[in-house]
Amino acid sequence: MRNTAFLWIAALSLALSLMPACATTGGGPAASSVSAVPAAGLPPAHADQAYLHYMKGYLSEKDQEFQTAMSEYSAALTYDPDSPLLLVSMARALMRQGRINESVIYAEEALRKDGKYVPAYMFLGALYSSAGRGDDAAAAYEKVVELDSGKDDAYLYLANIYAGMDKHDKAVGILERYEKLNPGNVMAPYYMGRIYADKGDYDNALKYFQKAAGLKPDFDMAKASIALVYEAKGDTGGAASVYREMLSNNPSNLEVRARLARLFLHDKRYDEALAEYEELNKADPENVEVLTSMALIYTEQKQYDKAIEKFRAVLVLKPGDNKTRYFIAALYEEMEDYAGAKKEYEAVVDADPSNMDATLRLAFVTEKADGPGAAIDFLKDALTKNPGRFELLLYLGATLTQNDRPSDAVEYLDQALEGAPHKDQVHFNLGVAYDKLKDWDRMVDEMKAAIDANPENAEALNYLGYSFADKGVWLDEALELVNKAVKLSPDNGYYLDSLGWVYFKMGELDKAQAELQKAVDIEALDPVLREHLGDVYLKMGMAGAAKAQWEKSLELGPDNEGLRKKYQESGFGAPPEAKEKPGV
Numbered sequence: 001m002r003n004t005a006f007l008w009i010a011a012l013s014l015a016l017s018l019m020p021a022c023a024t025t026g027g028g029p030a031a032s033s034v035s036a037v038p039a040a041g042l043p044p045a046h047a048d049q050a051y052l053h054y055m056k057g058y059l060s061e062k063d064q065e066f067q068t069a070m071s072e073y074s075a076a077l078t079y080d081p082d083s084p085l086l087l088v089s090m091a092r093a094l095m096r097q098g099r100i101n102e103s104v105i106y107a108e109e110a111l112r113k114d115g116k117y118v119p120a121y122m123f124l125g126a127l128y129s130s131a132g133r134g135d136d137a138a139a140a141y142e143k144v145v146e147l148d149s150g151k152d153d154a155y156l157y158l159a160n161i162y163a164g165m166d167k168h169d170k171a172v173g174i175l176e177r178y179e180k181l182n183p184g185n186v187m188a189p190y191y192m193g194r195i196y197a198d199k200g201d202y203d204n205a206l207k208y209f210q211k212a213a214g215l216k217p218d219f220d221m222a223k224a225s226i227a228l229v230y231e232a233k234g235d236t237g238g239a240a241s242v243y244r245e246m247l248s249n250n251p252s253n254l255e256v257r258a259r260l261a262r263l264f265l266h267d268k269r270y271d272e273a274l275a276e277y278e279e280l281n282k283a284d285p286e287n288v289e290v291l292t293s294m295a296l297i298y299t300e301q302k303q304y305d306k307a308i309e310k311f312r313a314v315l316v317l318k319p320g321d322n323k324t325r326y327f328i329a330a331l332y333e334e335m336e337d338y339a340g341a342k343k344e345y346e347a348v349v350d351a352d353p354s355n356m357d358a359t360l361r362l363a364f365v366t367e368k369a370d371g372p373g374a375a376i377d378f379l380k381d382a383l384t385k386n387p388g389r390f391e392l393l394l395y396l397g398a399t400l401t402q403n404d405r406p407s408d409a410v411e412y413l414d415q416a417l418e419g420a421p422h423k424d425q426v427h428f429n430l431g432v433a434y435d436k437l438k439d440w441d442r443m444v445d446e447m448k449a450a451i452d453a454n455p456e457n458a459e460a461l462n463y464l465g466y467s468f469a470d471k472g473v474w475l476d477e478a479l480e481l482v483n484k485a486v487k488l489s490p491d492n493g494y495y496l497d498s499l500g501w502v503y504f505k506m507g508e509l510d511k512a513q514a515e516l517q518k519a520v521d522i523e524a525l526d527p528v529l530r531e532h533l534g535d536v537y538l539k540m541g542m543a544g545a546a547k548a549q550w551e552k553s554l555e556l557g558p559d560n561e562g563l564r565k566k567y568q569e570s571g572f573g574a575p576p577e578a579k580e581k582p583g584v
Contacts (some may be wrong), residue, residue, distance in 0.1 A: 030516035050079035054086060059092060069093045070509045075514045077201050084453065086115040091123060103127060111185040118148050125157060134165045145174075149181060157189060160252045163195050171195050185217045191227060202229050220246060224256065252282055260291065262337035288314055295327070304331045322348050326358055333361070360395050373403045391421055398429050404438040411469050424454035431463065444468070466498040469505045478502050493522030504536055512536045520549075527557030538570060 026413030073090040077385035080086060087110035095103040103129060110120040125140035141158035144151050155178035162171035174194055179188035193208035198552030206229045212222040224248055230238035243260040247254060257276055265274035273295050280290045295310035308331050314324045329344030347363035348355060359382050363375040379396040384391060393416035400409035411431050417426045431446035447467075451524045465481030479502050485495045516533040523529055533550030550567050554560060554575055567575040 034252045046079040050076045050083065050086070052076075053079070054089065057089060058095070061089075061096075066093050082113045082122055084114045088115065088120050088123055090115075091127075095127060100127070100131065114555050116147055118144055118151065121147070122151075122154065125154070129157070129161055129164075136166070137161045142155070143256075145177075148513050152178065152182065152185075152187075155181075156191060157218055159191055159195070163198060167196055168195050168199050184215060185220065186212045186219055188202075189215070190219070190222050190225070193222070193229075195528045197225070197229060197232070202233050205229050218249075220250075220253070220256075224259070227259070231263065236263055239263055245569070252283075253385070254280060258290075265293060265297065268300075270300055273297055286317055288317055291317075292324070299327075299331065304335050307331055320351070322358075329358070329361065329365075332367055335369075338365045341365040342369045349382075353382070356386075356391045358388065359386075363395060363399065373399075375399055376403065388415075390422075394420075394425060394429065397426075397433070401429065401433045401436060404436070407431040408438075409433040424450040424457045424460065427453060428457060428460045428463070435467070456488055458485040458488040458492070461488070462492075462498050466501060468500040469498065472505055475506050476503060479506070491522065491535070493519045493526070493529065496522065496530060497526075500536070501532055504532070504539070509536055513540065524557055525559065527553040530556065531560070531563055543570070543572075546570070548570060551576055 004102075011021055028441035049189055053072045053076035057069040057076065060066075060069040060072060062241065068580040070090065070093045073086055073093055076085065076086050077083070077090065079273075087106050091103040091106035091110070094100075094106060104124070107120050107124045111118055111124075116119075121140045121144045121266075125137045125144065128134075128140060128221065137560050138161045140160060141154050144154040147156065148154070155174055159171040159174045159178075162168070162174065172560045175188045175192050175195070179338060179536055180184065182188065189208040190212040191271065193203075193205045196202070196208060197205035206226060209229060213219055213226060216222070227239040227242035230242065231234070239258060240263055242344065243256050243263070246256045247260070256282055261273050261276035261280060264270075264276060274294065277290050277294045277297070281294065282288065291310050291314045295307045295314070298304070298307035308328055311324050311328045311331070315321060315328075318324065320544050325344055327343045329348065332341035332344060334340075342362065342365045344359050345365060348358040349362055352358070362383075363379050366378055368376040369372075376396070376399055379392055379399060382390065383392050383396065393412050397409040397416060399414035400406070400412065410430065413430045413433065417423065419431075420426050425451035427446045431443045431450065434442035434446060444464065447460050448462040449463070450457050454460075461481045462485040465478040465485065468478035468481070479499075482495065482498045482502055486492070486499055489495055496515050496519035500512045500519060503509070503512035503515060513533070513536045516529065516536055519529050520526075520533055530549045530553035534546040537543075537546035537549060547567075547570075550572075552561060554563060554567070555561075
């Protein structure tokens, strides 16, 4: 596995190496001769000219005038061509211009002039690392610590290189050497913790992070790493405790508060998460991530008005954010405010007519808001903008069938069948359309075709099995079909109703009653399921139970004239007067 946790160190190494360095201190420009080791026989005038051009190059580099800096360094090298400082300075300027290969040539030339010039090794180590040349980078940093054991940052960079090459044992060994040279320094145990964490050895990672935090109690990077290890181990309580301790010391640490909020959100501790996000929102009212997270929490808590308020705040900051507007539309739909949902979905579709998910949701809420059939013209118009789209053809066909236009439905569904990615869905809807057309044989053929295309299409299995049972034919096959549907979706009340109805038709009344009772328990407000259960009770000789179920069915579906007639013919007297249908 490629280690990425330490990559920022390489970047830091590169940044540090970009700073102009003198031969002795690694800091600003040299105070005397430019040469790290004075060239033998270099005339004083040449040394002065070299230093003058070096200073001009150094100042130009500080002003990010890299081309000018290169010209000055080049001029300096004409006076002192053996100066490793000038060669590294030139390498640095070339690197800043993106001329990496040339930069490497100059830095390596510096080492040919002086094989012990540590700044050149440091520069090359960073350069090799950024170029992905791990072995070369490691060799350069190894040379640095050999030449200058007090070069602390070289140990950290070297450990980074080895960790990035998955040589974790070498990385740990380097850090142990560093720790011996710098007892009490927090960086060695901290980076050892990072290495063990990257290896997935969380126990050792925790030990070293805690050691680093013990050496420097205000070392927040170590404490945050402790919390992350707890998270990786699944100990969210331990992580939360660390984050809370950090916040008690520094309540304005927004990064830590955000981590704590995300932790609570992940654990579905919504009230605690919301409290943290409210604090983050106070500190940064225009933080989109915070507003979105708050909206999602309110959604989970079914506080839809508050969720919409937060999503709208996001839209103020990101007016073209269709994803957020879609969330708002979905919330209105969940609230059964279909007019509100329609308005928002329309805005989403207007902005992106190819958004099929929003288009189909808009069709659904249009039917709800404006009445049956209202979505048909909209879907036809959507098809003109998206010719041949499978989803639109399928949905339009289904909508036409629902609105008692099965012949028109067949026309669009036949089009959908050509090159359809999900042929079973098309065959199923064709079967429903032919059923409405009273074409039994075509219905059976289409349902069988749906099952052949997808043996786990539970809708088709149930529909065909129930149709056989309702007609009183092929009951063994009906039982097999419906059992498959129930196995695929055991908590579907309608499939359980079909199973009970098959048993009823087979005369197995106890099994029928058991399955139908389960169906009614799941879909308590469906009048057909209640009627079926009443039919079974009547057949079992339980007239009182049958009467109660039929009355509940008529309460839920007062327009069932067939049941009213059956109720009266069964000797229960006049059926109860129709009442207002109860809500969900």
